[in-house]
Amino acid sequence: MSSKRTVTIGFIGSNLDRVGKGANRWGHWRPSIGLCQQSDLLVHRFELIHGTDARDVSLAERIRSDIQQVSPETEVRLHPMHLRNPWDFEEVYGALDDFTNAYHFDTEHEEYLVHITTGTHVAQICWFLLTEARYLPARLVQTSPARRLNEEARVTGTHTLIDLDLSRYDRIAKxxxxxxxxxxxxxxxxxxxxxxxxxxxxxxxxxxxxxxxxxxxxxxxxxxxxxxxxxxxxxxxxxxxxxxxxxxxxxxxxxxxxxxxxxxxxxxxxxxxxxxxxxxxxxxxxxxxxxxxxxxxxxxxxxxxxxxxxxxxxxxxxxxxxxxxxxxxxxxxxxxxxxxxxxxxxxxxxxxxxxxxxxxxxLPGLADRREDIEPNLDFELERHAREQGHLARFNIQARRRYLAFASSTEASWLGNFRELSASITRMATLADSGRIDEAQVEEEIARLRRAWGLVDAADSVDHLLGERAGDMDLFDRLQLNAVIDVCRRASSLSDAGRQLFNASRQAKANPNDADRLRKYLARFELDWKQLNDNR
The missing domain is CATH 3.40.50.300 (P-loop containing nucleotide triphosphate hydrolases)
Structure with a gap:
């Protein structure tokens, strides 16, 4: 415990604290007495709540006297509390809540423990709720008789501190x-x-x-x-x-x-x-x-x-x-x-x-979650297998081709995940022997491109450049087609330039995206008007 004074709050146990008569009572475990006999816990003050009839008051005075005998350092304060029905949850909670609101907590100089071993089960639950909600700035303490030990230790019993900050308990937190x-x-x-x-x-x-x-x-x-x-x-x-x-x-x-x-x-x-x-x-x-x-x-x-x-x-x-x-x-x-x-x-x-x-x-659309296309592809294949009893899988080349297209900016996914699901369902349904090959993927890509109103890449470059397209390297053909696709989707030359040069333009003091794109197109004798006239 820290250098702060320790204050315990709890009910007198109308049964557990009452055991034994006369000197015989010292041979029995009594939780309120035992708590003040712990060698590693010094209770500086004990706030003891008890009933209001004569029998409960008499027990409270005896418990206070016995605590002063075993722990002279402990001040005992008695708090009579009238409960018509100690098993009525609403009445007990209300009474303890009133007690808590009226009590002056000095957390700077005192640490508080709530003794939950005594009192009815209803009282114990109410103590827990008030403490867990931090209406009581306290930890819980539980006492029990120590069996299989010598007589003195058995009578004294043991105690356990329970901190309701569950984040401190690794296994509970896990x-x-x-x-x-x-x-x-x-x-x-x-x-x-x-x-x-x-x-x-x-x-x-x-x-x-x-x-x-x-x-x-x-x-x-x-x-x-x-x-x-x-x-x-x-x-x-x-x-x-x-x-x-x-x-x-x-x-x-x-x-x-x-x-x-x-x-x-x-x-x-x-x-x-x-x-x-x-x-x-x-x-x-x-x-x-x-x-x-x-x-x-x-x-x-x-x-x-x-x-x-x-x-x-x-x-x-x-x-x-x-x-x-x-x-x-x-x-x-x-x-x-x-x-x-x-x-x-x-x-x-x-x-x-x-x-x-x-x-x-x-919830973003699929076009804004392209990195999630691959895990959703696997999910859709598994769902198709469950629903249709037909397991379908891509071969390696087909899977790479489909993911490359599906994850590219060319794929607009206008219908979002619903459209992706339909696409995979079509390929899985048509897969012979449960294998989706490259031919099926190319067929599905062509179907999607038509649905989105896209012109085939080769046709686009061939149409625009004519015979000159035959002299182009595949690298230049693919790059030019990607640029053409962005231009046809963009609202203006400047908009297309911003999309194409979004990263590198940040390093330029005065970026001129439109001029940069215009010069690139001029290498192939193309201009913005020509691209948009051929949409």
Whole structure:
């Protein structure tokens, strides 16, 4: 222990401290007495809480007298506490919380221990909660009789200090770390993603998912995996016993008019033309579970107003009903739009935006996570094998060729991970004997290029240079084609130059990207207008 004075707080044990009569009591282990007999722990002050009836008061006075005999250095202060029912959790917690609030803690000069061996189980739990929440600036101390020792040691017993700063316990800390890693792997479906920004986002989502019931907002382009991630968050919460109901998903872009109100909030029979039967609605279906509202930015203003009430109050009116219904659900919203801009335009309610914007996570598209293409390729092959019972694998050359194309700037991945999944599924389905070869990869690359409106590399150079293209080295042909592709995607000559010379331009005091690109194209008798006329 340090040079600070040690102060112990605890209940008198109405049973354990009462054992033995007269001189016979010294032959029994009594936890409050034994704590003050520890050779390596000097208790300077003992704050002893006891009941208010005559029997408890008498016991408290006897315990104080006995402590002064075995430890004269210990000051004992008695605190009567009236509890109508010491097994009532709310009453006990409230009484101990009041005691804690009224107590003057001098942490500069004193260290505090909470004795959790005595008192009812309810009291012990309350002590733990108050200490763990740091309402009590203390550590826990637990005492026990020491068996298999001599009589004196057995009566004195032993003590154990418990520090609730769990980071100090390596094995416990490792359990928490392992549990978090399991959660991260679960959210990513075991995909060993490499994009640092995405991994940090998933780490934060995992912490929020297991600690908070507040709404989440997932922002990202179509196909970025918002729906997939929302379902994994739900499954993680369900595995941690935080939700028991269903996962309910709805694409708000498909909801219009009365159909939107009915789908979300339900309706009564006859609420509108065609409502021949009553309908529960998706919000009620999600009671006790999680509701994922994809493309929430597409909801109408009336639906937004009712949704806000449902999120905040957990109740709402079904369409055509004058009786409110209740549904306690968690919510995750998804969108590819800038909701702040829609608020400014008057298309999205500011109060609803504020309500769902507590935890907002940006999910980048595949084009911004090219380093994650390879692990996702392996994941998609494994998923195809599970679903179709057909294992497909690339040969080495085919895999290298596909990854080189898929990871290049030439691959735009307009449909993001959904498009990558479709691409791999096509090759796996067509693979003879489960082997994806170079011919299949070239066929798939050509299919993707056509879908993205790209001109074949060789055709592009041959078309622009004509007979001169035959005199070019392959190195120059590939380099020129890459430059042409950037130029055709860029909005201007300067924009193309900035993309092509982004790194080297930083070292120049006055970079002139447009002039640098113009001179390169002139080597092949090409100019900006000519490239864009031949798009």
């Amino acid at each position: 359990r928490f770390s392992d549990r978090q890693l399991e959660g991260l792997a679960f959210l990513k479906s075991g995909i060993a993603t490499r994009n640092a920004d995405f991994n940090r986002t998933i780490e934060q989502i995992e912490r929020v998912a297991v600690r908070s019931k507040a709404p989440m907002l997932l922002i990202g382009p179509t196909g970025a995996g918002k729906s997939f991630l929302a379902r994994r968050i739900y499954e993680l919460k369900r595995n941690r016993h935080q939700v028991e109901g269903r996962f309910v998903e709805v694409n708000c872009a498909t909801l219009r008019g009365d159909g939107a109100m009915s789908a979300l909030f339900g309706h009564t029979k006859g609420a509108f033309t065609g409502a021949q039967n009553s309908r529960e609605g998706l919000l009620r279906a999600a009671d006790g579970g999680l509701l994922f509202l994809d493309e929430i930015g597409e909801l109408g203003l009336d639906e937004q107003a009712m949704l806000l009430k449902a999120i905040e109050e957990k109740r709402f009116f079904p369409l055509g009903s004058d009786k409110e219904v209740e549904s306690d659900f968690l919510i995750i919203a998804g969108t590819h739009r800038d909701l702040r801009s829609r608020v400014v335009e008057g298309l999205f309610r500011e109060d609803l935006y504020a309500r769902i914007n507590l935890w907002t996570f940006d």
